[in-house]
Amino acid sequence: AKEAGRSTWRCFEPSMQKQVEKRFELEGELRKALEAEQFVLYLQPKTNRDGHVYGTESLVRWQHPEKGLIPPDAFIPLAEDTGLILPLGEWVLKETLKLMPTHPQLCFAVNISPRQFRNPDFVNRVKTLLEETGADPNKLTLEVTEGLLITDFKQSSKRMAALQQLGISFSIDDFGTGYSSLSYLKKLPINELKIDRSFIKDLPEDTSDALLVETMMAVAQHLDLAVVAEGVETQAQRDFLYSLDCNLHQGYFYGKPEPAAQLLARLKD
Ligand code: C2E
Ligand code: CA
Numbered sequence: 335a336k337e338a339g340r341s342t343w344r345c346f347e348p349s350m351q352k353q354v355e356k357r358f359e360l361e362g363e364l365r366k367a368l369e370a371e372q373f374v375l376y377l378q379p380k381t382n383r384d385g386h387v388y389g390t391e392s393l394v395r396w397q398h399p400e401k402g403l404i405p406p407d408a409f410i411p412l413a414e415d416t417g418l419i420l421p422l423g424e425w426v427l428k429e430t431l432k433l434m435p436t437h438p439q440l441c442f443a444v445n446i447s448p449r450q451f452r453n454p455d456f457v458n459r460v461k462t463l464l465e466e467t468g469a470d471p472n473k474l475t476l477e478v479t480e481g482l483l484i485t486d487f488k489q490s491s492k493r494m495a496a497l498q499q500l501g502i503s504f505s506i507d508d509f510g511t512g513y514s515s516l517s518y519l520k521k522l523p524i525n526e527l528k529i530d531r532s533f534i535k536d537l538p539e540d541t542s543d544a545l546l547v548e549t550m551m552a553v554a555q556h557l558d559l560a561v562v563a564e565g566v567e568t569q570a571q572r573d574f575l576y577s578l579d580c581n582l583h584q585g586y587f588y589g590k591p592e593p594a595a596q597l598l599a600r601l602k603d
């Protein structure tokens with residue numbers, strides 16, 4: 335066993351070192367990317383039962399000079415670990431708020447990472463950005479994850495209440511994948527649940543997923559929360575969700591994320 339352990343170690347060591355180096359390199363590049371403004375704001379439409387686009391979600395991409403367009407899963411976790419999510423998250427929020435005054439009919443949703451939300455300065459930063467841009471807070475939704483709210487319940491609810499006072503709405507992102515304690519849902523100023531794509535993916539065939547979605551709808555109705563289904567890709571999924579009275583959808587069936595200006599131009603005509 336000892337031998338095996340040792341050889342395993344030898345075998346892993348170079349690759350682990352490589353991983354650390356790669357991470358370090360990526361961190362440096364991420365810092366440069368912030369200065370050089372290599373980030374691009376993408377928007378994905380959210381559709382209501384009339385098939386009308388009532389809002390969008392902001393999703394960031396990194397336009398890397400050599401590697402091309404990098405998806406957020408490849409750099410958001412590192413940004414979160416290193417604290418670079420603070421300037422990056424601020425950039426996404428600001429770019430989104432800047433679009434709002436010229437599209438007053440649309441709702442805009444922005445993802446807020448745990449570290450960003452926990453920053454003591456967050457509420458003030460949002461206030462300042464609202465003032466600077468003239469964006470209507472009643473059209474702004476912040477998407478946060480369940481874990482964040484539970485680990486820091488008191489602080490989170492205070493902060494959410496302060497932001498809600500300004501007119502801002504809150505959505506629980508990736509709903510169903512986290513701790514899902516129903517008692518906290520009741521205690522927090524939440525307006526919306528976003529059902530994670532993993533529950534939508536195998537609908538309508540997967541009966542246990544169907545039951546879960548039905549249950550989430552019942553919970554939402556009981557708590558008077560709106561529900562958005564994420565990752566709707568097919569007509570069969572759409573129709574099944576409609577049958578559960580789940581009417582707000584986001585997914586490739588309606589539109590993939592695309593550069594903000596491109597989607598907004600299309601929505602205008
Ligand atoms: P998320 O907030 O759950 O965003 C939804 C993700 O699902 C997006 O991936 C979107 O492109 C993808 N998606 C939407 N509809 C479909 C569909 O029908 N099929 C499939 N296969 N995928 C669909 P994306 O843009 O790659 O973003 C991944 C994650 O990165 C986001 O998940 C979010 O957690 C994070 N992220 C993106 N932008 C930001 C940001 O500005 N700030 C923070 N903190 N996180 C962000
Ligand atoms: Ca989201």
Ligand code: CA
Binds near residue numbers: 507508528530564
């Ligand atoms: Ca989500």
Ligand code: CA
Binds near residue numbers: 531564
């Ligand atoms: Ca998700």
